[in-house]
Structures are given as C-alpha cells and as structure tokens.
Amino acid sequence: MNKYLERFNLAGRTAVVTGASEGIGRELALGLAGAGADAIVCSRREQKLMEVKAEIETLGRRGEVFVLDVGKISSIEELGNFILDRFGKVDILVNNAAYTVTKPAWLVTENEWDLMLDTSLKGTFFCCQIIGAIMRNQNYGKIINLSSTFSRSIIHGRSVYGALKAGVSHLTEALAMEWAPHGIRVNALAPTAVRTPSREELLKGEVLKMVLSRIPLGRLATPDDLIGATIYLASAASDFVTGQTLFVDGGWVAAR
Numbered sequence: 001m002n003k004y005l006e007r008f009n010l011a012g013r014t015a016v017v018t019g020a021s022e023g024i025g026r027e028l029a030l031g032l033a034g035a036g037a038d039a040i041v042c043s044r045r046e047q048k049l050m051e052v053k054a055e056i057e058t059l060g061r062r063g064e065v066f067v068l069d070v071g072k073i074s075s076i077e078e079l080g081n082f083i084l085d086r087f088g089k090v091d092i093l094v095n096n097a098a099y100t101v102t103k104p105a106w107l108v109t110e111n112e113w114d115l116m117l118d119t120s121l122k123g124t125f126f127c128c129q130i131i132g133a134i135m136r137n138q139n140y141g142k143i144i145n146l147s148s149t150f151s152r153s154i155i156h157g158r159s160v161y162g163a164l165k166a167g168v169s170h171l172t173e174a175l176a177m178e179w180a181p182h183g184i185r186v187n188a189l190a191p192t193a194v195r196t197p198s199r200e201e202l203l204k205g206e207v208l209k210m211v212l213s214r215i216p217l218g219r220l221a222t223p224d225d226l227i228g229a230t231i232y233l234a235s236a237a238s239d240f241v242t243g244q245t246l247f248v249d250g251g252w253v254a255a256r
C-alpha cells in the first residue's frame, strides 16, 4: 500500500460501535473492519450482534460482542472495563445508537422525550466521557457521533429528534475543543434519510416523495454511502480534523 492509501488503513486499530445490531451501525462496524480494524459491536440484542461479529470475522478481523444499554451509565462503565480487559485500548468510538419517534410536537409524551434524549444524547455524552477517558490515557482517539440533516433543517414530526441531533453536533464541537489537548478528535457524521429497518414504515408514499424532493442527488442514502466518510474520520487521514459535522446527505442541507 502506498503512503497515501496507508493513511486510511485501520489495521491494528480497535473500534467500538454502538447500535451495531442493524442498520447504519451494523454497516459501519463492517466497513471499519473491512478497512482493517477490530471491532466491539454493542447494543441490547445479543443474537443480532453475534451475527455481525461472525461477519467481521469473515473479513479476517477480530469481533467482540458487548450487550449495552446506552441509557444506563453503569452499562457504559461495564463497556469501558470490557474494552480494557479484551483489548487494553480503544482507538475509534462510533456513537450510533438512537431511538426516534416521528409525530407532531403536540403529541410527544414525556416518556418518548425521555427515551429519545436518554438514548441519543445522554447515551452519546456518557459514551464519549467514559470511553474518551481511555483515549485520554493513550493521548489519541477518534470519536464519531451520528448527527443528522435534521440538526440543520426542519421536518414536520421530528422536532425532538432535530433538537437532539443539533445537540449532538454542538456537543461534538464542545468536546472537540475540551479534548484536543489530549489528542482526541471528535467529529459528527450527518446522514440524510437512509432506508434502515427503523425507517422502513416511514419512508413510503407522500413522505418518501417529499424527502426525495429535498435531496438534490435524487435518491435516499444507503448505509454503505456512509462508510467512506466513517473510515476517513476514523483514520489518520483526518488527524487534523476535529469539531466538524460532515454531512453525507446528497446535498439536502446545502439546498435548504
């Protein structure tokens, strides 16, 4: 491999991906493994994670499963211990786990608010804090937080989601500033609509038409559209990049 391509090589790196049992998280874990990283895949459904681990191993990398509830700080602390026990280090953290409700703001309940914020914002923050502490001791690390086009644009039915994703992008900037002295790069990846199991019901009929009309490149994203940007943000190729939200959105935000 020449020295230019070598900068994207993740061989010898250890990655942790939350929400890796399906959808985008699963694909990103496989993409990182394909670029050379060993990966710890985390979420609540162990059986699904075992399938992802098996796929990682067919790529010739080491895969580990950790059953994680990002809404519980004790569970994230156990993940930190697991990382140290199995690998002794962590180079890459992808905060992907989320829970989303789509409904008019008038109808959002307190329970839905709590579940969305606990999974997607509180979970992201404490994964950054607890796993970032391991990176601080190494003086190097790459954190990638999943944001969204809705962090910068409005869509009906996604008021809470948009607010929390704006929070994820803001948190990304704030942590990038606080942790730059420790060599920890913190960036966000912001996709547009991606057809994943949790979006299957939503992306139909009039909603699908409206979404497509807002994407200049004229199609939905697929999970593998996100792999190149993820490898870039995880690798030495982006070592001078921190505090950014990278939109992989077919032009949605530029056109808003």
Ligand SMILES: NC(=O)c1ccc[n+]([C@@H]2O[C@H](COP(=O)([O-])OP(=O)(O)OC[C@H]3O[C@@H](n4cnc5c(N)ncnc54)[C@H](OP(=O)(O)O)[C@@H]3O)[C@@H](O)[C@H]2O)c1
Residues within 6 Å of the ligand: 018, 019, 020, 021, 022, 023, 024, 025, 042, 043, 044, 045, 046, 048, 068, 069, 070, 071, 095, 096, 097, 098, 099, 100, 119, 146, 147, 148, 149, 190, 191, 192, 193, 194, 195, 196, 197, 198, 199
């Ligand atoms: N799909 C899109 O159109 C789109 C667009 C922009 C941004 N995004 C963002 O991209 C990320 C992935 O989206 P997605 O559509 O693939 O899936 P998603 O439905 O947002 O998230 C599903 C993943 O999160 C895990 N998860 C949910 N609650 C959890 C918890 N308490 N603890 C640990 N894991 C938990 C699920 O696994 P278990 O059930 O096994 O726990 C599953 O693997 C999210 O951050 C999402 O907001 C998605």
